[in-house]
Amino acid sequence: MSRFETIKVGDRAELTHVITAADVEKFVDLTGDDNKIHVDSRFAGTTPFKKPVVHGMLGASFISTIIGTKLPGDGALWFSQSLEFIMPVRVGDEITVVAEVKNKFERERIIELQTDIFNQNRQRVTTGTAKVKIVEQLVEEPAESLESLKVALVVGATGGIGRAVATRLAEDGFAVALHYHSGREAAAELQRSISNNGQTCATFQADIVNPESVQAMVDAVVRKFGGVSVAVNCATVKVANCKFSQLDWKDMQSHLDVNIKGAFSLSRAVVPVMQARRYGRIINLTTQYTESTPPAELLPYVTAKAALAGFSRALAVELAPAGITVNMVSPGMTDTDLIADVPEKTRLMTAAKTPLRRLAKPRDVAGAVSYLASEDAGFITGETIRVNGGQVML
Amino acid sequence: MEANRLKQVMARIFGVDVSAIGDDASPDTIENWDSLRHMNLVLALEEEFGIELTDDQTVEIMSYPLIKIVLSEHGIEI
The missing domain is CATH 3.40.50.720 (NAD(P)-binding Rossmann-like Domain)
Structure with a gap:
């Protein structure tokens, strides 16, 4: 049975992650986005947020992790995503990223996912919808024997x-x-x-x-x-x-x-x-x-x-x-x-x-x-x- | 100097040449190091270095390296 066929509407996957200062530093290194609202406590203190706010896309990047590794996993081609950042995320917050299958489109082999991110207080901080095409392998890999896996x-x-x-x-x-x-x-x-x-x-x-x-x-x-x-x-x-x-x-x-x-x-x-x-x-x-x-x-x-x-x-x-x-x-x-x-x-x-x-x-x-x-x-x-x-x- | 002094005490007690007392000397390398001579070694060390070993230390001196450590606890550096 192909991966697309095994997925049902209502299937869910989630992961949790504690956002650290190191995460923010790595994100800045990677993207170059050193906007002071994210990295400068003194600057952030002068804004309505009072403290630095974690890049929204840092949290959203874990949607990629869920789609690429869990639902649907290997073969996922993530081609559409809507996002709404509802609440700020801070360093030290534990985020839970949840994806749930809302629709399947048989002909195109596409699934639509509701993607939400919650903080440790179960408040929704980010919400959106993803569309993912499932690309199947043309040739199946031979099943590995029990003995060969070391x-x-x-x-x-x-x-x-x-x-x-x-x-x-x-x-x-x-x-x-x-x-x-x-x-x-x-x-x-x-x-x-x-x-x-x-x-x-x-x-x-x-x-x-x-x-x-x-x-x-x-x-x-x-x-x-x-x-x-x-x-x-x-x-x-x-x-x-x-x-x-x-x-x-x-x-x-x-x-x-x-x-x-x-x-x-x-x-x-x-x-x-x-x-x-x-x-x-x-x-x-x-x-x-x-x-x-x-x-x-x-x-x-x-x-x-x-x-x-x-x-x-x-x-x-x-x-x-x-x-x-x-x-x-x-x-x-x-x-x-x-x-x-x-x-x-x-x-x-x-x-x-x-x-x-x-x-x-x-x-x-x-x-x-x-x-x-x-x-x-x-x-x-x-x-x-x-x-x-x-x-x-x- | 102190090392030579210690080895001479051990050689005398165990009845061997001082050259037989290596830096790893222990009952495994000196056949004569039996329980009786071990007690004689305790008395000889106390007399030679003017110290009094505790009950624990009389058990702990199980090798040349351990004797050095116990003597260092009495301020005698080998």
Whole structure:
């Protein structure tokens, strides 16, 4: 069935986006529109708007995103748009862009969409109508077999372990989606490093604690590489020693957000993609501290990682019938920036107490991830591979 | 200078030539470094450097690099 035939009147698509100052800067860079009403607070203060107003076309450009990626998606030829800017949008506003099919014109293979943008207060800020022609491919691409799709999404790819994991999976033949949060430069450098070896990768930005942001990232990965067969969650919070008596709940929340809310959002986004192919591998990074006496003063980290271990096993049971495995890699203290603040004495003592007499290296962890991501690990789920040099043996 | 002093103490306690005490010396590289000689090492370090190790530190001196760190905690830089 062609894309045009699958679309029905009433079909809807939407996306949300928080407008940032960086968005406005990029828009100015791209278009050259540095009208002071948009960029100069003092000037804007002298106008009835009082504060700078985001370019209307910046928000409207997300209509293009919806049409080009969601409704109708690939093959969309957007040839008409009416727009009315009803209310100003400010930096910091969360806009929701909604498109809904109002009419279909069979002969011309055209759909008419109502396009609206709302702010976080559900006020309509922009409204209009779009007309889109759906251009079908003359020759259908051959369907990709289940085995041939090797796409790995590495969340937290700019960290010490994430970088090693991404590099290893690229060596294993995966097209690798490199997620970063704020380390754009580090991600770009990793991309260059992998690409220079003739391997395939691309960078994707997302805030792992924001479900919409994670969904948008996964959508973008699917569009870029055709799917996601492996998702590796290396995201974590920098570990800092803190006594229980000095902890605030926000310390706990930040670890729970990244580890649990992040894993939840990531899984919610990738599972439908994996289910469609009845194949998937989800790999979460935990820590040996969840399985042995933990060191003192790491309560938020240990709590969140223990929760992630429970989450992974519970998810593994639910997803197994769909052909999706969920496993964990549990490293001991690993020689990365994450332990930069750990005293040298602690590192040396940890190595001295480890049967294999050293700390884990990121490539040790990457090796275990590589195995769990491989065909050879197809009958393993809910399992933990401990990469700790023998510190914990169960 | 201090490094040589430390290595001589260790060589005497473990009954080996000072050249056998490498910068990575530990029970893995010195066969004689057993639990009894470890306690003798604690006493010898206290006497040589005029310090008193805490209970934790007597356990922590598990290698030459760790002994250096523990001595530095007593103001003795190797």
